Amino acid sequence: MTIEVRVPTLGESVTEATVATWFKKPGDTVAADEMLCELETDKVTVEVPAPAAGRLAEILAPEGATVAVGALLATIEEGAQAAAGSAAKSGEAAGAGAAKGSAADAAGDRVEVKVPTLGESVTEATVATWFKKVGDSVAADEMLCELETDKVSVEVPAPAAGTLAEILAPEGATVSVGAPLAVIAASGGASEAGTSAAPRQAQAETPAADAGAKHADVEHAPSARKAMAEAGLSPEAVEGTGRDGRIMKEDVARAVAASAQASASAPSPAPAASPAAGTPAAQAPRAPVPAEDAAREERVRMSRLRxxxxxxxxxxxxxxxxxxxxxxxxxxxxxxxxxxxxxxxxxxxxxxxxxxxxxxxxxxxxxxxxxxxxxxxxxxxxxxxxxxxxxxxxxxxxxxxxxxxxxxxxxxxxxxxxxxxxxxxxxxxxxxxxxxxxxxxxxxxxxxxxxxxxxxxxxxxxxxxxxxxxxxxxxxxxxxxxxxxxxxxxxxxxxxxxxxxxxxxxxxxxxxxxxxxxxxxxxxxx
Incomplete structure (x- = not known):
């Protein structure tokens, strides 16, 4: 049975939207109410959920397309394909879990902490503060971290008691709803998980030997990776201001602006070039600051709200x-x-x-x-x-x-x-x-x-x-x-x-x- 996915009502006086992002591609298995794509209007961002479980058969409105309310976005094949896809997906997940095998897995259950629902039309947040570090014991419902959106702050509680075995999204990371934040080794696995996590934490705190190694060990922001690809920049060419040198989208914009300024050969200033699609217009880079002044300055990343x-x-x-x-x-x-x-x-x-x-x-x-x-x-x-x-x-x-x-x-x-x-x-x-x-x-x-x-x-x-x-x-x-x-x-x-x-x-x-x-x-x- 084929099910149609159409553009939902977008709000008072809003009649059309632009397809911003597809989270699934044709052939992917989808669950009922799982987010398929994101639409942007001049007022809000709207997520479109799957009306039923099955397989995404066809995308009829690609990213960048302008669509009216009620227009056809995609089709889903419902039926046996859904069950088959779910089984395959479960098998893959089980295989991945087995491949990760650690002392914590053998000694007790590992509980994944995920980004909760953030509110209507809010799809991502920034990890503002971790209240716990790897190896710490946590109680059920104890606050683990705080997420910041462009409107409100959200605290994330521990879903179970145990030991914080791994932090998957460090402070400064941009995360989507449902993305994994951390892993808790519940009950019996706590002690061994804390022990096995200690070398990993120490390794993360050890300075990298060179720029290449530094960037290889750090998970950069997804938006920054996309911006670097569009600008033709490698991570080594961008100075990251996030935690542990993590490259943020704003860092890429600064690097693009600095590169354009350095390559200008005309004696008179050239008009500012339009930013590449998907990257924000960047301000001119700061003038060089004397070392004695730089030592007395503090650089703090703007919150999403700011x-x-x-x-x-x-x-x-x-x-x-x-x-x-x-x-x-x-x-x-x-x-x-x-x-x-x-x-x-x-x-x-x-x-x-x-x-x-x-x-x-x-x-x-x-x-x-x-x-x-x-x-x-x-x-x-x-x-x-x-x-x-x-x-x-x-x-x-x-x-x-x-x-x-x-x-x-x-x-x-x-x-x-x-x-x-x-x-x-x-x-x-x-x-x-x-x-x-x-x-x-x-x-x-x-x-x-x-x-x-x-x-x-x-x-x-x-x-x-x-x-x-x-x-x-x-x-x-x-x-x-x-x-x-x-x-x-x-x-x-x-x-x-x-x-x-x-x-x-x-x-x-x-x-x-x-x-x-x-x-x-x-x-x-x-």
Whole structure:
């Protein structure tokens, strides 16, 4: 029986995608729900699972092809082939296990530690920290290592008690969901496994005699190997910055840039060459640093989250026509309400009454009056949102994340405060899900908590507006012809000038200012 594999629904307003990677090739045996390929859209990455077990008969959309929702990707032959393939695969696995034969295998069971599911559309992570080393005893469910994705951190527990016999993915390695991380020698095999692992660990820590030997003993990042092949570079020509000299994708990009600069013979600088397909555009290499300064520097690899933040912010600057307009708001009325009702509010709702709920409600009112600030560009169309999913920027140790309060326009002050408090806590603990970080239509960023008096926030694509809050500071202002001291805050609205005109941006900020200076307007929907 032949089963068709088709492009799944890709999300609201997304009608097509590009086939990024096939994990299987024709003739391979596949299990039900096993990942066949990965599709990329302009918003998210989507994995396509096998609808049934069998054999991959034909790939109809190769890597790089653009496919529409519902289009045919591949076909699977279901039936006897699946059982035969599974048996063959089991035999191969058994043979491989026998070939590995070690003292640990003979004395007890070996348990493989694998990369867990990382969240919707997240397919790989970086090994950030190992809490155990080879030879250490581990208890069941004890944390072995921490993985970093571009959104959250994930801790990996030990599936069984025993001794950590082997680490297969060192710190800095990029690993896919389901990939092996380590091997635990369970129960009886613990002592011998630890003993046999010790020489291997010592050998790994011994400096290599030459560059060739160093690169031969180190497993380089898969993305780096692909980039080196495309650039025609050997591992000896690239200086690895990963653990034990492991070559990362960024190292290859630097080597390509350095090679291009060294080979340039013209006296005047030549235009920068386009990067090879599959490799990122590299920055110019650093100028030589004196040895005395180099000794006082520290090189730390960017986390995946920081890399994603950098990429998205640069994309926003490159694609949107960002402009910022400013205003100021007298916070006296909001502060009076908070001081008067904060104890009653916390007693009834179990959460403190903060400023953020006032700003969220004020922005919701203003967004419905100036809908282009709550819209986005999709090709040659403008998509207007008749709802508000409010992104609230939260600073964490790993970087800035923007969890989303969904349907904020329908929620009360108490509901908004509770949700923001919970999302903020989960963000700082690295426990946000992908769903909680997607779908925002507008964003509020509060730089005032760090003491910022004025700033120009950058858009969070594909959104068309972001409001920057700042520090409340007492300043002299003129009220009814008299100079008085009032708690004032500067507001900044950065917007995409391709959608939002100056009049709309100014009107939006004025409506936010009016709602905050007279909060009764929020209650009467004015």
């Amino acid at each position: 890399q994603t933040i950098a990429r998205r912010l640069k994309e926003a600057q490159n694609t949107a026509a960002i402009l910022t307009t400013y205003n100021e708001v007298d916070m006296s009325a909001v502060m009076d309400i908070r001081n008067r009702y904060k104890e009653l509010f916390e007693k009834k709702h179990g959460v403190k009454l903060g400023f953020m709920s006032f700003f969220v409600k004020a922005c919701c009112h203003a967004l419905f009056e100036v809908p282009e600030v709550n819209a986005e560009i999709d090709g040659t169309d403008i998509v207007y949102k008749h709802y508000v999913h409010m992104g609230v920027a939260v600073g964490t140790e790993q970087g800035l994340v923007v969890p989303v309060v969904r349907n904020a326009h329908e929620k009360s002050f108490a509901q908004i405060e509770k949700e923001i408090a919970e999302l903020g806590r989960r963000a700082r603990e690295g426990k946000l899900s992908m769903a909680e970080l997607q779908g925002g239509t507008f964003t509020i960023s509060n730089g005032g908590v760090y003491g910022s008096l004025m700033s120009s926030p950058i858009l969070n694509p594909p959104q068309s507006g972001i409001l920057g809050m700042h520090k409340i500071q007492e300043r002299p202002v003129v009220v009814n012809g008299e100079i008085v001291i009032r708690p004032m805050m500067y507001l900044a609205l950065s917007y995409d000038h391709r959608i939002v005109d100056g009049k709309g941006a100014v009107t939006f900020l004025v409506r936010v200012k009016e709602a905050l200076e007279d909060p009764r307007r929020l209650l009467m929907d004015l």
